[in-house]
Ligand SMILES: Cc1ncc(COP(=O)(O)O)c(C=O)c1O
């Protein structure tokens with residue numbers, strides 16, 4: 001199947017590939033997926049203490065082009081949002097933005113899961129309660 | 140001069156050789172007759188062309204022309220062989236032995252046989268993809284009627300010990316069937332020397348047209364029969380009814396003749412190119428060849444690049460290089476290759492594999508280009524891979540509790 005131009009663009013010029021210091025209190029790390037399933041995504045956010053705004057976001061992904069594009073896009077969207085605003089990013093917005101076909105929806109779900117996992121990691125580190133998310137529908 | 144795009148998916152299908160197409164063309168237009176029309180020159184011409192093609196095909200594999208049954212391809216030939224033997228030899232037994240790395244056309248036919256009340260043993264292969272002959276002997280039972288083991292594997296190119304398998308079959312009075320789709324026309328296959336009783340092969344993997352294949356059915360020592368699976372006009376000595384695909388068969392014949400004359404040269408050239416490709420790609424850290432490297436088709440290589448995912452990798456160059464991967468992300472079922480899993484490869488390595496199938500029209504420039512592109516893309520994707528980072532930090536990936544979906 002052919003990829004959309006946006007997927008190709010993110011694949012060729014991924015935004016925010018990299019690693020943040022996961023021991024830092026300001027950094028939340030989400031690691032989702034599994035090597036046996038063919039996809040592993042690690043997404044990190046760095047939150048500003050005063051404003052609660054996500055100053056930086058980085059990712060690394062083992063997976064198909066759509067998974068790489070989904071995580072690249074997610075990091076772009078995360079930057080500049082508050083943690084609460086970040087919680088509103090859902091996988092279907094990613095699907096629409098990247099024009100993902102049905103078989104690639106789970107790649108976007110992975111990105112949404114990674115965002116949630118990163119936020120929870122940040123919350124726990126800073127003495128907040130973990131948010132219980134409902135199981136994502138599409139896996 | 141580098142010719143793009145590069146086609147390295149010749150195990151999936153090969154282009155038609157232009158000489159094959161040329162031979163076929165008159166049989167669409169002027170000589171369009173039905174080979175079964177006995178009463179006019181149109182039919183005679185068609186029949187003559189089919190007879191000639193049957194000789195060309197038979198000669199390639201050391202068979203008698205009467206032993207060649209034309210079919211619509213290897214899927215049909217696999218079905219006819221297994222179902223046909225199961226029905227024909229029902230009074231002798233109902234047990235079939237095959238292996239887990241066979242093509243789906245064999246495996247799913249065997250599943251069907253099980254539904255019909257037959258019994259099937261699926262031999263596991265060793266880590267290098269070869270079957271263990273002791274396992275084969277141990278699986279034989281008084282009711283075993285057929286051993287079905289492929290010649291060369293379509294994903295890893297591993298060539299099974301055909302002569303030893305056929306000797307075991309003969310010693311035990313069991314028929315031996317082989318799916319030789321990937322081997323015929325690429326390496327010497329000789330039904331007499333190899334001791335093969337029934338064999339499936341297909342034109343479109345040897346520079347012939349799609350939609351035509353053959354089943355070799357031995358006529359003496361022993362005389363083998365298969366029950367027809369299509370009822371109708373009784374073509375092909377009653378074993379396969381249906382108007383013959385004359386242009387396709389003519390093309391198959393021509394392809395067989397070319398393969399017979401050029402196989403040695405092609406195999407030598409492609410073997411050297413494959414070895415170059417493999418040697419260079421193995422210079423990449425954590426790259427592994429899947430399957431036995433000595434008992435292997437000369438034009439095939441299957442390599443895993445650890446910690447990068449196959450489809451993601453293909454995307455780096457698939458505009459210019461056509462390849463396939465054992466990754467789940469490339470398959471409709473989202474399951475990684477069952478052949479690679481059968482070698483005992485972890486799912487992660489199966490996801491990271493690429494299959495290379497070189498062909499008659501592959502050039503050295505194309506191989507050099509492929510080496511360069513793949514090396515570049517693997518390195519780039521590893522910079523993006525969390526698994527590679529963990530591996531480099533010395534973290535044992537098995538120690539992590541992954542959230543399985
Ligand atoms: C080993 C093997 N057997 C059978 C087949 C099926 O052949 P055909 O496409 O002629 O039905 C293929 C090709 O896909 C193959 O590689």
Ligand code: FES
Nearest residue numbers: 039063064107468
């Ligand atoms: S990661 Fe497997 S399909 Fe996207």
